[in-house]
Amino acid sequence: MAPTGRIRTWREHPLRDSACRLAALLLATSVFVSSGCLVPAQARDNDPDPAQSADASGSHHDRDGHRSDRRPDLKATESLTDGSVTIGGARVDYQAAAGTLVVHPKGWDDTASLMHGQATGSDHDDDKGDDGKAGKDAEASMFYVAYFKKGARAENRPITFLYNGGPGSSSVWLHMGAFGPRRVITANDSHTDAAPYSLVDNDESLLDSTDLVFIDAPGTGFSRIAGPDKEKSFYGIDQDGHAFSKFIAAFLSKYGRWNSPKYLFGESYGTTRSAVLANDLENDEEIDLNGVILLSQILNFDASIDQPGFNPGVDLPYVVALPTFAATAWYHHKLPAGTSTELKPLLAEVQHFATTDYLEALAQGAALDPAAREHIAERLHAYTGLPVDYLKKSDLRVDGGQFEKMLQDDTGTTTGRLDSRFSGPSMDPLSKEADYDPQSASIGSAYVSVFNDYVRRTLKYGQDHYYKPDVAEIGKAWDMQHQPPGADDKQQSSANVMPDLATAMKYNPKLKIQLNAGYFDLATPYYEGVYEMQHLPIPASLQGNIEFRQYESGHMVYANQAALKQLHDNVADFIRRTDNQHATSP
Structure with a gap:
């Protein structure tokens, strides 16, 4: 995570330097941006042509380095492995699924894709279709790692979707530092020693309470975007929320989890995403969430x-x-x-x-x-x-x-x-x-190093592909204009997604919110989150649906091991209190 360019550019920076003057000085690393299909080792037959590679702009080149007009072939992929972890003295056996799902921007004509056999984004031919739709729209291949407890019935097992923020950050931080079954060890408040790093069984994993799905936003991690206007289609508050909404709906269908208790867990800009996403899921997908868990919140950029x-x-x-x-x-x-x-x-x-x-x-x-x-x-x-x-x-x-x-x-x-x-x-x-x-300078190398080993050796995914932990270019290109619920057009001022969360809570008055924050977070100060929640445009009766938890830690609360245990216990308790298991048979 060595800083480059103007150095005040941090991973989860809530936007600075954008056209709205909000933004961003965003991320700590300038990285190579590639586009292509990312597949597990055992699925080589699904690989795109190895002669195709992408430069930083997403353009493709053949073996001789000549520019190619062929677009990358984005496909749904999956690699399945098994594992176990002991949490609180109890062993949890799980199946891990690392893979991708293909999503499209708002307004995409799915009937055209069905006519041309592209329901899963599996085939592309830029000459197909007189309607100009099939094979020509922008699309994103979104990477995820999911952990499913073995032997659990879907309706009795909560599922939580987790993501970091940026914008331009992958989910490596929550995955490797907080709730995955394996966790990297870093120093509490000083620079972590260089490699080799320690990756240990995570006794604070949330697998004791919920199945977990760590999602990389389009353009980060192993997620890729392709097609015309791909950045405009996915890099923005509303565009990003739509992509995540479609991903979650597709995931629920693929893994048969529509009747599971459902939760969102977002960190930093991920809390902005969660507010938009909760409303999108409610209104576009008819999905009532059980809970939204926010870590290091920013909803109003003013x-x-x-x-x-x-x-x-x-x-x-x-x-x-x-x-x-x-x-x-x-x-x-x-x-x-x-x-x-x-x-x-x-x-x-x-x-x-x-x-x-x-x-x-x-x-x-x-x-x-x-x-x-x-x-x-x-x-x-x-x-x-x-x-x-x-x-x-x-x-x-x-x-x-x-x-x-x-x-x-x-x-x-x-x-x-x-x-x-x-x-x-x-x-x-x-x-x-x-x-x-x-x-950022103290812990970034440890997180990125252990994940790059773990995803390839343990999850058997991405051997020949580059994992992008942070992408500064995404933050710079981010569309910070937002159209709140009920508005005729996008806001021209600083983004504020408080109305989105409020609308989701009013549509679903049983929706519960947990706000977690560190006292030592100067990126998204803890009292900012409290102030925002206390000023949500909701009835006084719904304020009781919101709970606050604070820790003697920073933005990444889980970077402090003592705070991680408290965070785990608070989130696990929140899920147990809101998963409605009393309403289902054992």
Whole structure:
């Protein structure tokens, strides 16, 4: 995960630098982008022509390096293996399925594909069909790894669909670090030693409570896109939500899981996806979900603490990030004498200040009188450890990158963004913002290395293909315009998918939500998620469907082993309470 280009580009960055000024400085790695069919070792007869390869733009070349107009042949694939894992002292035997399903963008003419034998995206001929549909539409081959407990009846066994965010991130992080049957070991709050890395049986896998499906978004991992306008067809809030909706419906059909209790688990931008997806599944596929599990939430991009200075007059980001600033300063012993020394009482105090005196002061803007300005700066110093003069110079508004740079700047140290417990040497002592994320640099190699071994040796998939853990180009190309439920057209302002989640909850008033967050997450501050949930446009009675769980960890809560156990226990308990097993026979 070595940073390239402008270095402040992290894996799960909630968008910065987009046309809407939201976005992205997204991902930590620039990687080769290829398009083609990805198949398990035992399915070589399904391989595309090995003479065909793809360059970074998706163009294909023959053996001699000449450009080829042939499009990649995307197919549904599957590799089945068996395994077992012990969780909480109980052995779980499972079957693993690694494979791909082919999906198409909204508006695709499926009748044309049926006429030409392409119901599964198995054959392509660019000359087929007078209607211009078959073989010419964009499509995506979406890679997944599913784990099914052996001997369980579908209606008695929950199934959970998991994905990371970015946009442009594969699911390797949740798969290898959190809930898969095997887990990589990394250092808790410092740089993990280089290879060899340890891959161990995961006693915190969620296979004790649910079957698991880890999904790579189109263009990431082993997932590929093809066809005209393929980026426009899949790289965007609404396009991505539609692709995942179609994938889930196809998966339920392929594996006979329509009557299973169903859950979504998204992390970071994956929470944005979950809000859109929950509504799409409800309205387009007639699927009632049992629950949506959110980790490190961002639904309203106007609330992001990443460069809010480009959106003057909107002060909410500074308010909701302040408790995380305080937690970080507390962890690094930067709070002045007299400030609370216990974390939770401190955060309760800061949350109250942020939503009262601080919010009122920011709302006054230039009309704030000098005495009040001085008082607020002193309070901010007490909660952040930043110098009073610096706070006044910043107009009482410090964004995430500035805080990460300044908190430990006296020792030439940069504070982590995804997990502010991490620290690293500053790249540029004179920069105004942090130049990189120490946590991303500390753990990325371990995750990617062990997965590349595991998927090929254990799951028997992808021997001749490149796995793309992160794709920066996807974030740069992402369409951040979103059409919320009931709107006539897409929003022209910062994306906000709170209406999508609210609509899904109103259509299905039994839908339960669990929000998980780390106190030390400067990418998606924990109180931002709380604020969003408390401002969902839903009846007061539905607020009781939402529960909050917080941890002494960062964005990737599971990177802290103690927090991983708490996260596992909370999610497993949530599933047991909402899977409606009392309504089915044993």
